Amino acid sequence: MDVTYNDSATTNACKLCTPLGASLVFKGVRGSVPLMHGSQGCATYIRRYLISHFREPVDIASSNFSEDTAIFGGGDNLKQAITNVTRQYKPELVGISTTCLSETIGDDVGLILKEFKAEQSGGCLPEIVHVSTPSYRGTHMDGFHDAVAALLHALASSRGGNNGCINILPGMVSPADMRHIREIVEDFDTGCLMLPDYSETLDGMLWATYQKIPDGGIGIDEIREMGGARATIDMSRVCSEKRSGAQVLKARCNIPAHRTGLPLGVKACDRFFSTLSALTRRDVPKKYTRQRGRLLDAFVDGHKYISGKRAVVYAEEDLVVGLAAFLCEIGIIPVVCASGGTSGHLREVLEQTLPGNLKEEIRIIEEADFQDIEEAAMEASPDLFIGNSKGYSITRKLGIPLIRVGFPIHDRFGGQRSLHVGYRGTQQLFDNIVNAVLEARQTTSDVGYSYM
């Protein structure tokens, strides 16, 4: 029997479902509560998964479908859910994502919300934004990008007049990344409107009293302001252009869009910094030229430890692109570049980005699961893995180090604080890679040098 790829089972998925990405985006808006329209389990599982990475409360409400709901439609449940969330959390925004269940039974969420607003016309309602995220269509990254686009679609308005700010669509980076990106943009003396921004909401402080909705996030007014910005920098290169938030801003508010890719690795950072420099007509601040200088110095100091090493890279597609390009800069061959992502653009973007002479040595796997990655790794005799925690069992079998980046980090501490972007993030990653190689060499050596 002829089995096409899509006919086979997924073993140890290298992706998550769409509503997770959308919820993460809603967690990055000030005063927002994510609400999933579907069964209770979806919200609970996703909360658990996010909590284990971020180690922060992650309240996601659910419309809690029952069997009746599935038969008679989820309208009443959704309305009740919005009402209850509003009463308990007093949110400024309720971010609704659908689940496969509500999508499959055919709930028309737009219509339900229209009815609801009409019914509640007397009261003071929060903003309600909804994004369609059936988990049988795409991955968490699609949910993420679609939620960004939905927010901009609902809120961004052309306000005639340039507010001088720069819009940043960072994609699914860490809270530490978001803080660093903001620091960089602001060091160009320019306002930064970043969507989403969960740098505080998912990496916050201890509380004296319980915060129903943690402080932080981009405000609704700020999302509106994105329609009056100087430009949009979209850090995704694989996201379909027509689906992207940058496109919404361009089409609606005429904001020029720049797709820089993730600023990871020297060249990608240079691209980002020179974009900022051009947009703001300011020189790159000395702080960053020094960081860059130290990074290059480290590249040289460390190159002999890692030159010619072979790495398996897996993550969200944009992170794979960033990592693979960076690895090629430092002389590590990304022999396997894999992602569970389904954008369809990974191969194309990688081929544009990576040096042509390595083409034959690099295996690109789109829509990968960890079984694919394991099989490819067994053939590729890699020296190390770079990716999230989920590859651990494979590296354990192979006896090689795993350098943990991205999401989720479930078997180490501080994933929310790990920095990937900028010269500083690249420096950390570089140091981690060199040290992983040194540690492996030291540990497996009979001699155990204390001097390497």
Place this chain on the structure above:
Amino acid sequence: MDVTYNDSATTNACKLCTPLGASLVFKGVRGSVPLMHGSQGCATYIRRYLISHFREPVDIASSNFSEDTAIFGGGDNLKQAITNVTRQYKPELVGISTTCLSETIGDDVGLILKEFKAEQSGGCLPEIVHVSTPSYRGTHMDGFHDAVAALLHALASSRGGNNGCINILPGMVSPADMRHIREIVEDFDTGCLMLPDYSETLDGMLWATYQKIPDGGIGIDEIREMGGARATIDMSRVCSEKRSGAQVLKARCNIPAHRTGLPLGVKACDRFFSTLSALTRRDVPKKYTRQRGRLLDAFVDGHKYISGKRAVVYAEEDLVVGLAAFLCEIGIIPVVCASGGTSGHLREVLEQTLPGNLKEEIRIIEEADFQDIEEAAMEASPDLFIGNSKGYSITRKLGIPLIRVGFPIHDRFGGQRSLHVGYRGTQQLFDNIVNAVLEARQTTSDVGYSYM
């Protein structure tokens, strides 16, 4: 036969010799070249040792004693050396440290320099500062502190009038630490005069043309200005007060001195920040209260992984004090606190700092070598070591992790960039400790969870 401690051999020293510390200080002055008065080997060995940690060129000149010199005195060699260094390097300052050899033969360096200056009265000489550093008296830390005091003694002048700056005597911290300390002080809108400052000279960028003396360091004019500062913050608590640079500034220029200890751990950082706050009459900037908040959040998130663990700590004495106090904050018992240092104050300062209820569980070893540390560790059944690379062979035997801090880091990469101070440095250290424990648990487990 009755063997007193000092009669026995030192096995695997946990200290270095005095001129190393002095040279490091001279590397932290702009336009300065360190010059060792003694045999060639001293400079070469010390250069090699420093290069292996900092991975930067470390030019240290030597007066290159020969047998004749040792017999007839080193005056001519020293003069010749200063002349040659001046001709080749065009330094602003030549920082002379003696070695055991020149000290033992009784060279009167002060007198030699006086003669030299008289002979050269026509020419344009660099500043020449000298510090007596016989390696049979004290350790590298004594050389370090004495060189700071010697520089201040030679250069700092009361200039009548407060320049508003704050003097920082950071002690032997990393370049990254120095950058961070400067960032903090400057974020209080206050000038920072830091002695020494090798943040750029020993952690620099690639060069287009060879730099005889790398850029960076505190300028001679700035050292002079230290005599007109608002206050001195001395981060050493073990250094004999009467020997310290802070005392020179107090005695000579009437600058108030504050001994904060190293800002490592929440309480020590709080002390440092509130000192700055009081001196500048400014609130602690929000950036730092947030760093502090996230750090405490991490303390709570991570406490269960590490509570009750037992650590062996060894380093320079002030670093031992900082680390031990920090460990007690997070519930790790520093069962062995050891240093090769000979200040005589380690026990006293630790006893002031550490919680009384742990007294019986903590073994303090002054003037330790690694044989002492190993023996103490074997008895203390520790879970981890925290210290420089030199403890690796012991942790390898014990099969427990070594968290590398301080100097030297010879078996890992990026020691010059490792941050120990501030809330941010404490955060990194905390994350490293938790992750070392998690890694050990994961690796040694039969199950190999990818979820911890």
Place this chain on the structure above:
Amino acid sequence: MTDLKILKERESQVHRNDLKAFHMGCDTKSAAGSVSQRACVFCGSRVVLYPVADALHLVHGPIGCAAYTWDIRGALSSGPQLHRLSFSTDLREEQVVFGGEKKLHQCLTDLIDRHAPSAAFVYATCIVGIIGDDVDAVCRTVTREKGIPVIPVHSEGFKGTKKDGYAAACKALFQLVGTGETKDISPVSINILGEFNIGGEAWMIEEYYQKMGVEVVSVLTGDSRVEKIKRSHGAALNVVQCSGAMLQLAEMMEEAYGIPYIRVSYFGLEDTAQALYDVAAHFSDHPEVTEATRALVKAEIGAVHPDLQAFKKVLKGKKAAIYVGGAFKAFSLIKALRYLGMTTVLVGSQTGNSQDYDLLKKMCDKDTIIVDDSNPLELSTYIMEKEADLFIGGVKERPIAFKMGIGFCDHNHERKTPLAGFKGMHNFATEVYTTVRSPVWQFAPRFGGH
């Protein structure tokens, strides 16, 4: 009281213990829009079946359900590790439109060929019912084709609560029970039900029974194998661990095979001893069992008692909050904490029933807060009001405790430490001691840290 606005729908599910009777409004579905800590039907089934280590567990649906349950539990296996892999039919839009049976059949075939499992469980998730796949039919076909039991688990998330998921799992297991060989089984024999071998707990308990002279035919489902489950009807007694998870299987086995069952808990010294004595009592015609049990209990308690007394000195008077999945676990926790000198100021469960709550009411002090199917806002409010020193719950409760500067103990399936039995009590006490005594709380805002 606090300024918390309890949702109207939830007013009957939050109570303060006092002399007045109250009726807990439990066993209901969660209010729409509540951030319930509950999971779904699928979760209930997955929890029960997960530890069957030589079975293939195929989740039929879009990727989420499988992705979120991949290797997250501490249920150990002494042999095969097949249960730790995550298999999904990973349904795409095409299958949602045209049906997923063909893909299910293909996936099952491929996976059985590749992994050679002893049986396969096929979990039907939310949309499978909606798109109308006949999962039973596909399972029957593959059973026939591959010669191993391929068992559907009807665990559509929305079709009830986690408890319904337990029931679906029990039904699935019951299809295996009775199909194996039972000769050579001792008359002094039991099955252990509702024990999932978290951190090796089942191994500890099996060892107790071995020492007592009682044969353990099957553990359901800790470190379980399909072959053992098949012959579990040969046991003389079913010993059902606290949670309601597997009571239904015991009832089905009683009805079908006449095997009596008793309910026990292995948590805490008292309950563990009671459990072993109860089993011994069942075999009272074998007095040597009771004798061995006495010796065992004495030795085991003797081994942990001194440490526990030392912990007690420090823990005396500390206050605990408990929010767990099943109410039965809460009973044991209250007792165990009391043994350590601690009081329980809040207790609740996701899935307790009326009898459970009546019993809780009796066990608890006056003013203890008792809640059913609670949420973060309620839980955070009450732990602060009650000044709890410790929160016992699962991963979703952890950040609530931590944000407020309160110690935490994981008593859920993700933990890696065995907490059952006598040694487990020692582990539990150590963990409680460790978290409560940590110096980090000095920095918590509630203790004046800032």
Place this chain on the structure above:
Amino acid sequence: MTDLKILKERESQVHRNDLKAFHMGCDTKSAAGSVSQRACVFCGSRVVLYPVADALHLVHGPIGCAAYTWDIRGALSSGPQLHRLSFSTDLREEQVVFGGEKKLHQCLTDLIDRHAPSAAFVYATCIVGIIGDDVDAVCRTVTREKGIPVIPVHSEGFKGTKKDGYAAACKALFQLVGTGETKDISPVSINILGEFNIGGEAWMIEEYYQKMGVEVVSVLTGDSRVEKIKRSHGAALNVVQCSGAMLQLAEMMEEAYGIPYIRVSYFGLEDTAQALYDVAAHFSDHPEVTEATRALVKAEIGAVHPDLQAFKKVLKGKKAAIYVGGAFKAFSLIKALRYLGMTTVLVGSQTGNSQDYDLLKKMCDKDTIIVDDSNPLELSTYIMEKEADLFIGGVKERPIAFKMGIGFCDHNHERKTPLAGFKGMHNFATEVYTTVRSPVWQFAPRFGGH
């Protein structure tokens, strides 16, 4: 030429190779104030004796000399690891004033009791001579008391150059030579001198000799044992590796025991083959040795040749700078680089003598810079002027190369990779290839990176 101001004292030590004769001003002490890359007498002794793995190495002096030489070299031992510990009398002011003999005696006694070494070397450092300790007397006393050879090494740092340290070490070793049993030693036997088993090089070379049918009596001092050194006078031939380090011992053994010696190098295919053939030639009355040597060389070269050709394609035309301790090593490096298609644009050594430099002159192309006892300013100037792609040196040279964006290869004692023999050449070529071809240079300022 460049604007570098060569120190007047150093003008005779820096040359551009051309047709005119030049006389290298070498074998002098370093100019005061020059940042020489040289070490001292102690360093020379320590390098030679360090690999004797079952001896105690006690450094008599203040702490520095011992601290900086603790476990920093890749000299491997197949057995005891005593050489990797760092022992010091750690002299303090008290001993400097009142003398250190008593402490030395005490330390030796303690350490011998604790570690039971086969012999002890006592390194006298700078101030020991000055304070007047009679180290020889203490050593004699302890020899008598403990019954093992306790040998003074007169390595006061200022009393000459590194070469004088080699001499002191040779004298120390010579005290052991001749005190062991020599029966059972084959007439076809050698000692390997000047090979320190960095990364296991001595083991590779010993294996070659074994395959040739030549008995290796003793390696001096790689993976060495005191017992073996004692019987090394039983060998028929001393084979002295390139560096001048141990030539003096060979000369002393020739004089005392009539053992002839030959000088060889194991670096590069050509030199290694030559070394083995030279040894075989010495035993020409055993033609099977020559035969075995031919087979060995053929097989070994065959194994590495294809890779080397592949490297050569990429490396052809690249330019190298060499600055190493001994000049003999430089000869081999030039040849090896030439074999890889590379040219040498700068070459120098810390300790070469006139003959060495005359030979270098002959080997090098026109305009190659030749330096003796150079310093960072000179080296950096010339590597930039000559646009070197690779710098071969030690740890102190590394940052000079790296700062200027030039590849680097460590050919000193701290490396961990064996570079000797045929496989070593493969390692060397791999390392050169790896560093020269790294993509990081694209960012170097000299290639327009900024």
